[in-house]
Amino acid sequence: MNKYKVIVFDLGGVLLDISGVEDILGWLDNKIELADFWYLWLHCPAVKQFESGEISEVEFVNSVLSHFKLPIDYTTFEQSYRYWIKGIFSGRLALLEQLKADYQLACLTNTNLMHWPEIVATGILNPLDKHYVSFEMGCVKPDKEIYQKMLDDLDVPAEQVLFIDDNQVNVDTAKALGIDAYRTVGHQALLDLFQQLKII
Template sequence: MRAPAQTFDAILFDLGGVLIELVGVEQMLRWSPALGSTDELWRRWLHSPAVRSFETGGCDRESFAAGVIDEFDLPVDPATFLRAFTHWPRTLFPGATALLASLAPRYRLASVSNTNDLHWERFEREWSLPACFHDNFPSYRVGKLKPDAEYFIHVLDALELPAGRVLFVDDNRLNVESAARLGIVARRVPNFAALRSTLDALGLLGRDTNGELR
């Protein structure tokens, strides 16, 4: 027998790795093998001055590229890095927009993404992804970043919801732990399949008359 659905008013979705297939991690590990692991890459990326400046709207693309190359000792020039970086978000996972459409009538959906103007332009132009949400909080417009508590506080204040009524899903452990410390119900989902499984386990996915997930 399925457990009753937990009560939420809103669901916050990370984008890269959760709804969007990314290729940037593998690229960075090839360029900088000394990083050693995905966890170490994410730790350094989330604390990188160049990344934090660019993804809070604080610098231009060229300065960002030069800064990342210097910080991570990458064997490429800024133009090469930017060409690759622009396409790190490869494509939406199959079923992503249908999943959001099925949830939208019942929950307030918000995207909560560390991102930048390069990637956000693609999300809008190629996939119309921001239109799938009731609210969008791209970091380069908000001026704050995950996993900083200030980012999540900004989102909660904008939604005017208590933390315990909000579910947050992200593929990054640091982001999930930060949100949980504020009382947000946070779950780590390493990919789209895990996202669906997590939502189902929480009783949030609808089912058809045969009991199949919609």
């Protein structure tokens, strides 16, 4: 009998390739490590407001330029940020199709109106049974509220939910709520985890 009923994936960095962050690091003269930047990004008020649907695209871009003191203009950032989503990691769709036979599949993602059309266009949502999307839910990871809303909708005990994310702070919140959560970075790490957990 499977320990899990539902497998929930973060999208960017787990199922989808996001490679626009390097632009910001470059504009900051690479003085910030990637992991440190993600922490700062997740805790930037404008990011949280935009990804929870509270502010407009214009307000978001201007606030980020100011918050991170980026030495670029509005259009340069907007054109970079809009196309952060580069596509689906190789083999991910086949993996999801394989998992569908035994598990309910979902995503829990922080995203926004600029990125959502790009995400939908990849086709990554097609094999998923549920989509939990921050700007539609009015809350974001790593806040507990978004996980609780997901659990309430799934109507499955937290310990029967497996959650995969590439940011440790998001994993930590999930664990605090009783979800079995793991951080993976890169294609092979996810496959290794699933083999370790006897998922595949």
